[in-house]
Amino acid sequence: MAKAPKKYQIEDTIMIDKIYPIGNKNMPNNISKLKNCIEKFVHERHDELYDYAPMKRIFFTKKDRQAFFTAIGVKEKDVSDILPELYYWKEDELQACKDEFSITMMMILRYLIKNKRDPKIIELAYMYLAFSGKFYASCHYQFFRYPPKKEVMDYVVNYMMSQKFDLAKYKSLWGAIKSLTSTWIDTYKDELCADDITDERVVYIIHQLYNRIYAFMRNIAKLYYEANDKKLYINAESDDYSKDNYRIANNNSTVAAAITEKTMVYMTSTQVNLTTCYQVSSSGVDPKEIKAIFENIMNSDNEHLDQLRYVINVLIVDFMKNYPQEQDITGTKFIAHSITMKPNSKDKDILKMKEVVHGWLNTSERYKSIKTQMTKNNYYKAILGYIAITVNKANK
DSSP states (O other): OEEEEOOOOOOOOHHHIIIIIHHHTHHHHHHHHHHHHHHHHHHTTHHHTSSSSSSSOOOOOHHHHHHHHHHHHOOOOHHTTGGGSSSTTTOOOOGGGGGGGHHHHHHHHHHHHHHHHHHHHHHHHHHHTTTTTIIIIIIHHHHHHSOOOOOHHHHHHHHHHHITSHHHHSSSHHHHHHHHHHHHHHHHHHHHHHTOOOOHHHHHHHHHHHHHHHHHHHHHHHHHHHHHHOOOOOOOSSSSSSGGOOOOOOHHHHHHHHHHHHHHHHHHHOOOOOOHHHHOOOOOOOHHHHHHHHHHHTTHHHHHHHHHHHHHHHHHHHHHHOOTTTOOTTTTHHHHHOOOOOOOOOOOOHHHHHHHHHHTTTEEEEEETTOOHHHHHHHHHHHHHHHHHHHHHHHH
């Protein structure tokens, strides 16, 4: 793709004059810390990043942002204070152009390329940017509000994708995104490092990365929804993998997965709600302690988010099993069923869910000091109650 001609209608250089120096003043000493930060992000999401298709959300959490700014020795607020000076700040603009992480990461890329740093750290940096919240995650959510069904995506990858699709060519999500992102950086690296680059052109380059990931996701989604509408599924219970036998039912587990994912998106994009914590806290339960437990989950590593996804899914599936005729997951019946203790259950998922929730509760010193079982039970019900109410909010 040919580069657009340099036409600077707006000569502002706030990013280069103010954010670039902040982001890179400590970089010579912090490159190894940045590398470790990115490698940790990749390691924690290895399965999702190297999947055969964009199957799952790849969350970029508050904890990830904090780790990045800590690694480069910058206070995020220092960048936040500058952003309102950008010429487009009060206009309707792509969120990546108004995001502290995205803008700072662009300036880090400029530094790494301009100073001819190790190509490996440059590659890690632009892949980190591509898979951050305002790029890949944003595009994935736009096209897949609910997670893709594996059986449909299997059909798409096996029978509908030609080699013109990077996903078919490189056999993994990481490989496909690396291909389009490396082309992007090769196209614009000279301009990004130019002494006369303006904010307007940095914004243009950001848009170019976003547009490439957007088009990548759109092209896959187009085939996916075509296959889904025509009921072209892989029959997971059959040994017959002929093209005419790709079928599977849209059962409760699929519906539950969709509700679960919508709830996860809601919970990772909003603050823990103290009012809801008060709402679910009965005798002996400190609402602020419930809030602290959930904040610990949301700001922790990917393992805790996977645990949260698991608990949400167990609650939904268990409700569907017990109330097969009940269509409304957002009613009070779901909340009531979710906080029921179920002491005699032999269901493996219920037992594992209890183990997970007790693990969360045991991060609280206050909870561990409680002597009465009734109060401990109230804490357990408060955790499940908060999740159940949030499922309601996310899916109404």
